[in-house]
Amino acid sequence: MTTTAKHLIGGRWTGEPERERHNPARPGEIAVRAPAGDESTVDRALAAADDARRAWAATPAPARGAILLDAADVLRSRHEEVATDLVQEEGKTLAEARGEVRRAIDVLRYFGAHGWQRTGESFPSGTPDTSVVTRPEPLGVAGLITPWNFPIAIPAWKLAPALVSGNTVVLKPAELTPASATHLAAALVAAGLPAGVLNVVHGEGSVVGAALAADERVRALSFTGSTEVGLRLHQVLSARRARVQLEMGGKNACLVLDDADPAAAARIVAAGAFGLTGQACTATSRVYCTPGVREAFTEALVKEAARFSPGDGLAAGTTMGPVVSSDQLATDLAAVERAREQGASVATGGRADGPFLPATVLTGVAHDHDVARREVFGPVVAVLPAADYDEGLALVNDSPYGLTAGLCTRDLALAHHFAAHAEAGVVKVNRPTTGLDLNVPFGGVKDSSSATFREQGPAAVDF
Structure with missing residues (x-):
């Protein structure tokens, strides 16, 4: 059965299917149909994220975490359907796909529980009658660009720490695997995530990803993909002092x-x-x-x-x-x-x-x-x-x-x-x-990483 993916912008599913993704095991069979976003689609998604960011940042962290926990339950109830779609669009074995969906569920639960742990630090002061405390604050709008090889786990481990930290998100999934990210977004919507907090734009990296990186509303960008593309994105984001996190190639x-x-x-x-x-x-x-x-x-x-x-x-x-x-x-x-x-x-x-x-x-x-x-x-x-x-x-x-x-x-x-x-x-x-x-920092050195912020665990929340 063919799955249809759509953009998620400002709480609405939108976009007519323009692209077809065929089952890699059965190339004659269409697995997913998806829209192809452009710069105007990205602009609308960023506008929605920007409009939602203040209210979401003001939402208590435990309440933000509760939505992630509920989304994990929704995804768990759809486990087999999501795993089957993952197999048909990416090609993994069913056992591997089930394991990956399970990973996404666990990631949502881990960061959902983190909502009760968001605290600052207290420091002694050299000034009498003075206390010094720090308070972690969200960056604003985060852009996420994810690859096809872990099409639900990687979006989950990027967006969950962003959301629980109070940021709003625009996610660009890989062109080859639009269905898995759509399932993840649908679980969050079903769990009550407010409109505009998470937005999903499908399309080519050279169009959608480039538009995300170039827009000054994006204050943090997390990318997993090739070293060549990652280093170009790093230059663009660093030029405006935006925060960037890269996970790139390996040998x-x-x-x-x-x-x-x-x-x-x-x-x-x-x-x-x-x-x-x-x-x-x-x-x-x-x-x-x-x-x-x-x-x-x-x-x-x-x-x-x-x-x-x-x-x-x-x-x-x-x-x-x-x-x-x-x-x-x-x-x-x-x-x-x-x-x-x-x-x-x-x-x-x-x-x-x-x-x-x-x-x-x-x-x-x-x-x-x-x-x-x-x-x-x-x-x-x-x-x-x-x-x-x-x-x-x-x-x-x-x-x-x-x-x-x-x-x-x-x-x-x-x-x-x-x-x-x-x-x-x-x-x-x-x-x-x-x-x-999933609770330990992940990342590389040399041309495998930006060597700045790690993914997963508390390091992801720091980013």
């Missing part, structure tokens, strides 16, 4: 040492590389192995890759969904072909079957090969050599990106050393590079 590495159990390490790497079809900014895409474990690990990783069975996310037995679009599939295949040209071998996968790309393991890769340097954003992982721990750490850090990094070892001292010296915002030991608890 996440895992270092597997000789003392690691090769089978266990392969399960960890496979989960990080092939889960979610490898379409996560935190996905493992390069693995450095020391000599004593390299052969056994590679054999185990190839076996683990076979456990990921690509197919329609709603079909029984599917353990990995399709690539999100034909453009992304072409990018993935071009990366594999370029790796071959540079001397790599394909240990498994590497060839598409319609919109499906099997879990792909590349060997014979050198650190200066393109596939070891550039983000692929698909189920493709390269296995590379490292002489020892010291060289492995240096290779992990030798990247323009620094989002997540992983280590597989039984050595506690090396685990602590790696955590202290890996140049990444998130460091995992004996865990997949993907995934993070």
Whole structure:
């Protein structure tokens, strides 16, 4: 069944469907129809947000939080419908989609409860009969630009802290996944969110996103997407001293040492590389192995890759969904072909079957090969050599990106050393590079982040 998405502006659902999004697993089937906003649509949404901001900021924080809690209950009651739509527009497996909707529910509950915790600080004063206190105040209108790979979780973890902090919001979801964000907005409307507090504008990033960034009414902008676009947005927002939060690209590495159990390490790497079809900014895409474990690990990783069975996310037995679009599939295949040209071998996968790309393991890769340097954003992982721990750490850090990094070892001292010296915002030991608890700060370093404010948890409220 085809879902219809609409803009949400000033409490009204509006806009005629102009764009069609096809099911990535069944390209001939329309999954969602959505409007295409332009600069005038953004202007109306910003006007509504600006009109609503003073009354919303004056609303007690516990009352703002209560609406988020009620929205979580609404979303919970629609869990299966929302998860099914998510599968049909993005391509995840149903299990992954259910997990993502659950994440959005938990995010709403977490920040909803935070409404009772919004306090300032008290400081001693050097002046007699004087007390000093601080009071947190909202920035005003927040613009949010979100990607297609987590189409309900990322909008939730951006808009929930903005709303509970007293800001009004204009959200621009990814063009490929308009339905999921619409479901999230509909839950908030059903929970009683006042008109104009949350506005949603669908459309192209180069139009809607650019208009949001350029408008002086936007006092804070949170963006998840490519480094190239993020850095341009940073320049625009910084020029007018608006607050900006960026989560951008990654080329996440895992270092597997000789003392690691090769089978266990392969399960960890496979989960990080092939889960979610490898379409996560935190996905493992390069693995450095020391000599004593390299052969056994590679054999185990190839076996683990076979456990990921690509197919329609709603079909029984599917353990990995399709690539999100034909453009992304072409990018993935071009990366594999370029790796071959540079001397790599394909240990498994590497060839598409319609919109499906099997879990792909590349060997014979050198650190200066393109596939070891550039983000692929698909189920493709390269296995590379490292002489020892010291060289492995240096290779992990030798990247323009620094989002997540992983280590597989039984050595506690090396685990602590790696955590202290890996140049990444998130460091995992004996865990997949993907995934993070929602109550802790998330973000990267170098070209993976603006290195200003983190997302999730109290850090998101600080932003």
